[in-house]
Amino acid sequence: MMRKLLCILSASAALLAACNNEQVKEEEQVHAHHGTRYANEQLTLQHNEGIAALTFPPVLQPVSRNGQHVTYALTAQKGEMTFVDGITTDTYGYNGNFLGPVLHLTKGEHVTIQLTNALDEPTTFHWHGLEVAGDATDGGPHAVIEPGVTETIDFVVKQQAATLWYHPHPMGQTAKQVYNGLAGLLYIEDDVVRDIPSDYAVNDFPIVLQDRTFVDGNIVYEDVANTSSTLGDTMMINGVVEPFLTTRNEPVRLRLLNGSNALTYYLSFSNDMPFQLLATDGGFLNEPQEMTKLTLGAGERAEILVDLTNVADVALMHDDIVVLPIETTGEAVQANYSNTLNEIALPVDVTTMEPTKHITMEGMTTNFLLNGQTYDETRIDLRQQRGVTEVWEIENIINEEGAMAHPFHIHGTQFHVISVNGEAPDASLQGLKDTVTVQPGQKVRIAVTFHEVGLYMYHCHILEHEDVGMMGQIEVYE
Ligand SMILES: [Cu+2]
CATH class of the missing domain: 2.60.40.420 (Cupredoxins -  blue copper proteins)
Structure with a gap:
């Protein structure tokens, strides 16, 4: 049902080809609109054909x-x-x-x-x-x-x-x-009043994106694991295989989590409609930002407001692959939402500060390294004083192997992205972040402040890279 619907809906050549059961050519999938796509980031994900209703995790009750x-x-x-x-x-x-x-x-x-x-x-x-x-x-x-x-x-x-x-x-x-x-x-x-959809699983939907490959119907990590990136061919959301979302015709809030081991999602809607970015990893933007495409690396979150008031059926896409078919039903519910969400500002004038910490990331098939090293639990790589803001520069190096996007994550803090290759970051990086996807060749500067002390990890959030030691330790002292 959903599949037929999507075939009628979609103007996407790749999707139509899939509807006709034709093989989608690899060249079409590894297309170029994000710049260079490196070999081992090839998509293996197949369309979500919408075979089961999406369900939502229960809210944990306190003891x-x-x-x-x-x-x-x-x-x-x-x-x-x-x-x-x-x-x-x-x-x-x-x-x-x-x-x-x-x-x-x-x-x-x-x-x-x-x-x-x-x-x-x-x-x-x-x-x-x-x-x-x-x-x-x-x-x-x-x-x-x-x-x-x-x-x-x-x-x-x-x-x-x-x-x-x-x-x-x-x-x-x-x-x-x-x-x-x-x-x-x-x-x-928190106790800030924000006029946005907030009825859990009614107009405020948790969306945990994960890709899996089933081995004779089983989840067997060892059989599908790839040290470079374990990618799946099947879309799973909130633990439901190939789900579809049914919602009223109204503005809805999607809380997107990239819970995949390795896949970087390049998200948009099948009709290319704009949506509002409300929040990133660490909280709300000051104002919603309108966009049509959103990059979400492993571990990253984004909250988006999608106006489905006058939309019949649509799909959330990753490139040309259907991630989540959405069908709307019932009377249109008119709703207007406010434009002021937050009041965040850079902690000090970080735009003129020089970086005091430099981290290089590299590796595409083997040798996943931070600053040329793998993790050593006996080594403290960096130190920073609690409450003091420092600028870190994260560089994704292209070496003789090539390069791939690496999502860089720091524990225990929410940071500000100052610049990407010397330019002001785009709208998707204007909120608080704990993970930032750094593309091959990019240099990203971030302003980092820790509010607690202790020993924290920083690492690539492609879990296979983290596991082989693309990780370091920072000691935050009083
Ligand atoms: Cu990585």
């Missing part, structure tokens, strides 16, 4: 609440799922079979989380984008929880409203554990 002190419990556990062809496959999940519930925190809350590892292997619980101490709280590779063990972390939410996420971070095992199902969303709300 207890005592005024501003709230306690949650999360368990990393083994599970089973039936994704394709009625075949049951082994999976991992948090408090369930696959993926995890939405953890909904509010600025100012004192949060305790009981973390239980019910897997047969060590894991950690990392809060991607959360500004917490760089000790066991952050959940980096030093914060291992052994099988059968429960640890407790404790922190106060000090940052503004944002869509963050959580996932494991054990050295060398992150890619497999995330692929098998360990990932969940972490929403932070």
Whole structure:
């Protein structure tokens, strides 16, 4: 049904070819509108044909609440799922079979989380984008929880409203554990009144984008793993294989998370309609920014407002590949939303500051390196004082192997992008970020301030690169 609909809808040559069951030529997929696309970023993803209704993760209920002190419990556990062809496959999940519930925190809350590892292997619980101490709280590779063990972390939410996420971070095992199902969303709300859609799963939809390749109906990371980038041929959203979204004719908010191991999504809509970017990794932009295309590297988030008031059916696309068919239904709901979302400003006059930290990223098929090195847990690579803003320059080097886009992530902080190749960043990089996709040959300058102390990781968020050591450590001191 959805497939037929999309075939009628789409003017995309590649999509029509697929509708006619013709092979989409690789050359067409590796087309050039993002500049050079390097060999191992070739798309293997197939169209999402819209075979099941999209579902949404449950919101995690607290174990207890005592005024501003709230306690949650999360368990990393083994599970089973039936994704394709009625075949049951082994999976991992948090408090369930696959993926995890939405953890909904509010600025100012004192949060305790009981973390239980019910897997047969060590894991950690990392809060991607959360500004917490760089000790066991952050959940980096030093914060291992052994099988059968429960640890407790404790922190106060000090940052503004944002869509963050959580996932494991054990050295060398992150890619497999995330692929098998360990990932969940972490929403932070604050008391700023913003006139935007905010009814969970009604007009404010969590959209966790992941690609998978099923091996005889099973998720078997070892069989599909590619050290360079593990890419899938099948679209999965919120743990549903090839879903479609049904919504009313109204403006809707999509909270997009790139939860894929490696794929960089180049998102747009099948009718090329504009949408409003509301928020990036660390929170809201000052004002919505209109755009028609959005790049989302592994680990990055974007909240977008899509006006479906007068749109019959449409699809979210990655290049010419259907990622999510959307069908609208019912009466049009007129809604107008305000233009003021936030008041963020650069912390100091960083535009004239010279970089004090330089990081090179390189690697396309092997030898994934930061500053020519792989991770060493006994080596502190960088130091920075808490509360002091420094400019970091991140460069993606093209070496004799070639190059590919690498999403650069820093734990425990939200940074500002100052420039890309010396130019002011485009609209998609004007909000707070914890991960920035650096394209081959690019130099990106960012203003970094830590608000807590401890030992934090910075790394490429292509999980296969992270696992082989494309990661460093920064000590933040008082
Ligand atoms: Cu990388």
